[in-house]
Amino acid sequence: MAAALAFDRRWIYLGLGLLITGLYAFGSPEELPPAAPVQEYYDAIEKLPEGSIVMLSADFDPASAAELYPMFYGTLHHLFRRNIRVVGVCTWPAAPPFSREAFRSIAPQYHKEYGKDWVELGFLVGDDVAMGIIGQSLRSAYPNDALSKAPYDSFPLLRDVGDSSRGIAMLITISAGFPGILEWIPQLCTRYDVPVLAGTTAVQTPSLYPYHPRPLLGYLGSATGATQYLQLVAPGTPALVPVREENQRRMVAQGWGHLYIVALIVLGNIIYFRSRRRAA
Amino acid sequence: MIDVLAAPPFPEALSSAAGWSQWLDAVSWRLAPYLAPDKIATAVAIAVFAWIMFASQRKARRGVEIPIRRLAGLDALDEAIGRATEMGRPVLYVPGTDEIKEIQTIYSMMILRHVARKTAEYGTPIIVPTKNAVVMAFAEEAVRQGCADAGRPDAFVADNIRYLSDEQFAYCAGIAGIMYREKPAANIYMGMFYAEALILAETGFLGGAIQVAGTSRMEQLPAFVAACDYTIMGEEYFAVTAYLTREPSLVGTIRAGDVVKIAAIALFLVGTWLATAAPAGAAGPTWSSVYERLFG
Amino acid sequence: MKREIPILLTVICGLLVVAAFFAPAPDAARGLQPSVWQAINSELLEWAKILVAVAFLLGIANVVRINLRQIQARHVDRPYKVVLLLSMFAFLVVGLAEMHERDLPNGIVRVLVPADHVTMKDGHVVAGWVQGATETGIRMRDSDGHDLPEIPHDQVALVSEPSAKMWVYFKIFAPLQATMFSLLAFYVASATFRAFRARSFESTLLLVAGAVVMLGQVKIGNDLTGGMAAPVEAFLMDNFVKAAERAIAIGGSLGVLATGLRIVLGLERSYLSE
Numbered sequence: 001m002a003a004a005l006a007f008d009r010r011w012i013y014l015g016l017g018l019l020i021t022g023l024y025a026f027g028s029p030e031e032l033p034p035a036a037p038v039q040e041y042y043d044a045i046e047k048l049p050e051g052s053i054v055m056l057s058a059d060f061d062p063a064s065a066a067e068l069y070p071m072f073y074g075t076l077h078h079l080f081r082r083n084i085r086v087v088g089v090c091t092w093p094a095a096p097p098f099s100r101e102a103f104r105s106i107a108p109q110y111h112k113e114y115g116k117d118w119v120e121l122g123f124l125v126g127d128d129v130a131m132g133i134i135g136q137s138l139r140s141a142y143p144n145d146a147l148s149k150a151p152y153d154s155f156p157l158l159r160d161v162g163d164s165s166r167g168i169a170m171l172i173t174i175s176a177g178f179p180g181i182l183e184w185i186p187q188l189c190t191r192y193d194v195p196v197l198a199g200t201t202a203v204q205t206p207s208l209y210p211y212h213p214r215p216l217l218g219y220l221g222s223a224t225g226a227t228q229y230l231q232l233v234a235p236g237t238p239a240l241v242p243v244r245e246e247n248q249r250r251m252v253a254q255g256w257g258h259l260y261i262v263a264l265i266v267l268g269n270i271i272y273f274r275s276r277r278r279a280a
Numbered sequence: 281m282i283d284v285l286a287a288p289p290f291p292e293a294l295s296s297a298a299g300w301s302q303w304l305d306a307v308s309w310r311l312a313p314y315l316a317p318d319k320i321a322t323a324v325a326i327a328v329f330a331w332i333m334f335a336s337q338r339k340a341r342r343g344v345e346i347p348i349r350r351l352a353g354l355d356a357l358d359e360a361i362g363r364a365t366e367m368g369r370p371v372l373y374v375p376g377t378d379e380i381k382e383i384q385t386i387y388s389m390m391i392l393r394h395v396a397r398k399t400a401e402y403g404t405p406i407i408v409p410t411k412n413a414v415v416m417a418f419a420e421e422a423v424r425q426g427c428a429d430a431g432r433p434d435a436f437v438a439d440n441i442r443y444l445s446d447e448q449f450a451y452c453a454g455i456a457g458i459m460y461r462e463k464p465a466a467n468i469y470m471g472m473f474y475a476e477a478l479i480l481a482e483t484g485f486l487g488g489a490i491q492v493a494g495t496s497r498m499e500q501l502p503a504f505v506a507a508c509d510y511t512i513m514g515e516e517y518f519a520v521t522a523y524l525t526r527e528p529s530l531v532g533t534i535r536a537g538d539v540v541k542i543a544a545i546a547l548f549l550v551g552t553w554l555a556t557a558a559p560a561g562a563a564g565p566t567w568s569s570v571y572e573r574l575f576g
Numbered sequence: 577m578k579r580e581i582p583i584l585l586t587v588i589c590g591l592l593v594v595a596a597f598f599a600p601a602p603d604a605a606r607g608l609q610p611s612v613w614q615a616i617n618s619e620l621l622e623w624a625k626i627l628v629a630v631a632f633l634l635g636i637a638n639v640v641r642i643n644l645r646q647i648q649a650r651h652v653d654r655p656y657k658v659v660l661l662l663s664m665f666a667f668l669v670v671g672l673a674e675m676h677e678r679d680l681p682n683g684i685v686r687v688l689v690p691a692d693h694v695t696m697k698d699g700h701v702v703a704g705w706v707q708g709a710t711e712t713g714i715r716m717r718d719s720d721g722h723d724l725p726e727i728p729h730d731q732v733a734l735v736s737e738p739s740a741k742m743w744v745y746f747k748i749f750a751p752l753q754a755t756m757f758s759l760l761a762f763y764v765a766s767a768t769f770r771a772f773r774a775r776s777f778e779s780t781l782l783l784v785a786g787a788v789v790m791l792g793q794v795k796i797g798n799d800l801t802g803g804m805a806a807p808v809e810a811f812l813m814d815n816f817v818k819a820a821e822r823a824i825a826i827g828g829s830l831g832v833l834a835t836g837l838r839i840v841l842g843l844e845r846s847y848l849s850e
Contacts, residue, residue, distance in 0.1 A: 009486070012769060013762040020761070032795055062750030063449055063475070063757035094447075094753075097745055125628065127379070129621045136614060148709070177474045178378065190318070203475060203499050209818040210825060224793060255794035257761065262787050262797075264769040269783075272773050316600045323598055329830075330837055379628075383832045386839065413635030414628070439642050443635040449756035461653060475760060482763040496828035498821060506771035514824045518831025529843065537830040544826060 020253045029248030034228040040218030042232045050083040052169035061094035064176035070226045071199035072174045078233045080110040088120040091179045115155040122146025127179040131187035174199040189215045301565035337532030346531045353510035360466035360490045361398045370405040372464035376471020377411045388471035389422045390521045396426025400435035407440045411451040416443040452476035456483045469493040473500045481507030590840030670740045682721030695734040
């Protein structure tokens, strides 16, 4: 047993690396059936009246961007396509470049005007404490916007939000960990009755279950949730088709990765039982 | 101009669900200038919890024994430090990746003080890498105090309490570097951990160190269970200092938690029964909806 | 006094934050104005932000002290220490230069901040450093530090503002962070191979549930089990995982509440080296 397990672990790593990269490079995209929480996430955005104001929070960093950026990108397309106004905020210091990239590339495609249809308020230091300030008063949290450093009240969109967060119809957080969805819920959602949608990494998804379906209306869990959501949004949005296909290709690689790990569990147990029999 | 609404009246009788619902409306309206209506239940629950906690502490101080079950992970702490001493290698203590305002990090500082006392007694170096400069300052104090508790203030080495980076994975890479270069014989992980948990624990395992972990963050428990020798999980983590010190006030706190948990289970059962018995599609308030307003 | 003052501060601040938590939110319909507790809370939050920012300086001092000492002692890893200190200060300098571009001498800006480019509608490109925008146009400064004539908004086709800070972020920081995160996949593989053993009834249950969840999460896993894995996985997640998650959350929260109460009431002092 010990000898069987003592072999160089790098063989396991090499096998996984080759499998994932090979399938990602040469695999073809596959359609996934949408899970219920993903459908609920999509439906919640569809049900928002045109002109509603949504706060979209980028709470992730480059490490989790592979899983989460497609969710952020797809959600922003979805919101603009439905003529929903968007206030962008970030509680992770490494998130603003991603958020800015998405706003700058997507807003012009829908002829959205800065200050009227969308505003980027940027990063606010203070984690869950910052979320509490945002909930209490968006104006005191952000006296100026992030792009032009102009005063809060110079933007028609922010004037419509007003002082408290009650002007926000919905919060959508794309969240990699702390601070994220689990902090937004007590700091903003339950305090001010703001419904929430979330996209999270695979490891964080089980922690959302206790909050679903109230106050969390729907969620995108991991790359699987992102892919299923992109499948729902892409048909009306040609710009999303390549992103959807890339995610579908990733899912093929991930699927085989799961099988590889299940095979390792089986192999490990075969070695274990053989060694036990030999020892007996 | 905004019309300020009139206060709702109290009901004439409290014999029906509608009456209770009206009473709750009237009470929460009158308390509204002082207490957020949606927080009344929370305030009452905290007050009850505090009362039980103080009562339990008094009981423990009077000498009534409150047993705590054995926590193998904590017994393993001494074993891990002893092994590091035998091998002449340091102990690595990772206080998690969160800030000092996180209760788990504060608790980690309390455990660190105990571990530092032990390492000072044995004359074994302890390395504490931190992800946050404020945590670093607290860790310095905890280790300094631990060394003083052991009567060995000279055992405190300021350079072993290190700030690595506020970036999660830079911090993780820094700790992996310490594991490879300084080869600690015992790795202790106590506090709030995120995605770095498995990377740290696997790297520590490959380095052959004895590993003890403790966190109440459920998502990372499987990582620690898979890669560490002992894991202190969930609320066990908050029993650590009580277990180690047997101080009556701390032991009383553990008992209070158990009493409240039993009360919570009773409330779940009543709530489940009321929700199941509630008539489907009822127009007005039901006992279930009144209960939900009280405890939901 | 050295011990009492920190405890007193903890108790006062803790109680003020608790009061703000329970204070009612402003509600015009009930005639409720923002409470004084919330104003105090906001002020305390501002102080917390300042403390965190100051603590960064402590952190930098610690990094510099420990690494310089190891470089001086000709430690075997000193090349890494040099790289660490150089990268830290280089990024700090570049970031500060970009942040305070308008206030810095021209020579420093020219070296540290990449030039911006404004492409006009007629195809002509103006190079320089954008100083800001007015109601009518864009103000720029040339490489000698002189102000250029304002460029009217209606003549501008594209403004390109390259950033060395963002280059470092996207080309170095982001790939490094993503690489560290992706190591998880490999460690998951080796940890499951080693740890998932059918040693007892409970561990067998755990490994079977783990395998079913992994198979149910992906299409190929579900296809290979004849469509069985996904519904079983959903059943396990919706019932057992949700219930266990809530139970552990409640237990953990009680621990947090007890410790929080002890700290706020000044009963817990060991973290202050009492």
